[in-house]
Amino acid sequence: MAHIDVTDIQYFLSDGTQLLGGVTFKVTAGSKTALIGPNGTGKTTLFKIIAGDLKADEGSINRTGTLGIMRQFVGQVRDESTVKDLLLSTAAPALAQAAAKVAEYEAKMLTSEDEKVHMRYAEAIIEWGDAGGYELETTWDKVCMAALGVGFDKAGDRLARTLSGGEQKRLVLEALFEGNDELLLLDEPDNYLDVPGKRWLEDTMSRSNKTVLFISHDRELLNNAATRIVTLEPGHGGATAWVHGGAFGSYVEARKERNERFEELRKRWDEEHAKLKELVNMYKTKAAFRSDMANRYQAATTRLEKFLEAGPPQAIPLEQNVNMRLKGGRTAKRAVVAEKLELTNLMKPFDAEIWFGDRVGVLGSNGSGKSHFLRLLASGGTDPEREHLP
Ligand SMILES: Nc1ncnc2c1ncn2[C@@H]1O[C@H](COP(=O)(O)OP(=O)(O)OP(=O)(O)O)[C@@H](O)[C@H]1O
Ligand SMILES: [Mg+2]
Known part of the structure; x- marks a missing residue:
């Protein structure tokens, strides 16, 4: 069964600051281990070290099982990559290489009559098949149906940036949970997912027998899916890890007790x-x-x-205490008026009035047009006031 041992990992940033100051924890076989901690503590950096993209300055990573990764950028793809590229980013390197070769000779065939190019293309197709490419395409078909409602033949060439953030996440998550990798690293998998998407992720993760290490700031996901919690705690000599062997339900109490112990020491x-x-x-x-x-x-x-x-005992880890202070503006004035507003193919016409000082949550399923709506407002709407005119 797949597992990861992270032992005494130290990592220094290029300016000499120590980011990770001896991080040690285990991701036991079959566990759903959450890695949590404040923004900028080094969670993504640690993932990159585990994945082998970055080299630690000290310490070691030992793991068994094939690795599937969802990186933090998924959900914010803005470049020219396609749905197929996004799916390939989750595939084993051998398959990604075989796919790149097929694509290379496919492009060359368009402009060349050279027999050698045709031969190479045929070879590339055989290599793709030998590497398990056709089985993968069958899986992708299922994945595209589940995430986008259409098959891989229709969705494969679509630009990934035309998918909403949640759709990009869902696609990659479906591919990873449906795929063969035994060990999954998921960097903020819940970000961008709508409520049904989050529920699906919680259920899928809980039911899966894969070993999962995931980064999350979402209490619901931590509550419902994590079986162990690793907290990355910032310190003067870099961050260290505190491991809570239970679920999130008992985490807050355990952490309080631990902090009280530190206080006593x-x-x-x-x-x-x-x-x-x-x-x-x-x-x-x-x-x-x-x-x-x-x-x-x-x-x-x-x-x-x-x-x-x-020296003194370990300092009490900082508690994050986030408060929002929102102040209202001019009251009794309409800030936004929507009359029979329709975003083509996304939402049915609706009327709305938003007043100064209102706090309005825009809710909706993934791909329903929330960001389109906000972009429209940001640009001054369909009938902008003079100060908003371009
Ligand atoms: N290549 C780099 N050069 C300089 N600083 C970097 C580099 N990569 C990461 N950092 C810094 O290291 C710190 C940790 O970054 P990291 O992305 O690992 O944080 P994180 O814990 O994943 O945060 P978040 O919760 O916001 O995703 C940050 O302060 C970041 O600016
Ligand atoms: Mg991160």
């Missing part, structure tokens, strides 16, 4: 520090007029030095 350290300083001061005063006290003064000083050298 710190309190004792401070008391000991004060005592040692007092001792040094006392012997210093005595040694000033009694020469036989010089040794004691020296011993106390050394003790204090050693104590300070060992």
Whole structure:
């Protein structure tokens, strides 16, 4: 069964800052392990190290099982890549190489009558088949039907950026859970998914017997799918990991207890520090007029030095406490008026009034046109006021 051992990973950024300061944890076989932590702690960087894209400065990664990866960029594809490219990004390197060769000679065949090119193309097709490409296309067909409602033959050449963020995520997730890889690394799989999509992910992950390490900021997903939680905690010498062997339900309590323990240890350290300083001061005063006290003064000083050298216990990890302070603007004024507004093929005509100070949530399934609607508002709407005119 697939597993990962992360042992004492240290990683320095190019400016010399230590990002990871000895990260150690296990992803046990079949577990659904969540990696959580504040923005910028190094979660994605750690994923890249596990995937072999980046080299750690110290430490080791040991893993068994074939690896399937969903990277954090999925959901924000803006380049020229197609649905097929997105699906290929989840495939084993051998298959991705075989596909690239087929595409290369397919393009060459369009402009060349050369027999050699035709031969190479035939070879590339055989290699694609030998590598398991046809089985993969059957899987992709299922995946496209499930995520986009059409088969791979119709969806394969579509530009990925024409899919909504949620559709891109769903496509890649369907491919990974449907595919053969035993070990999945998922970087924020829930981002962009609508509510039914999130439910699907929770169910699929829970039912899957694959070993999964996933990064998430979503409490619902953590609650419903994680069996172990690894917290990456920032510190002066880089982030370290704290492992909670249970689900998220017992996490908050366990973390509180742990932080209280740190508080207690710190309190004792401070008391000991004060005592040692007092001792040094006392012997210093005595040694000033009694020469036989010089040794004691020296011993106390050394003790204090050693104590300070060992340093205080681990600091209590920072709690994130996010509060939103929204202030209303001019009241009793309509900010947005929509009359029979319809986004072609996306939504039926609707009327709405939004007033200054309103807080409006725009909800809807993936691909229903929420971002289109907001972009329309950002550009001043269909009937922009003068200050919004281009
Ligand atoms: N190539 C790089 N050069 C300089 N800094 C980098 C580089 N890659 C990452 N960093 C920095 O390292 C830190 C960790 O980045 P990382 O993407 O691993 O964070 P993360 O924990 O995944 O955050 P998030 O929750 O926002 O996705 C950030 O401060 C980032 O700016
Ligand atoms: Mg990240």
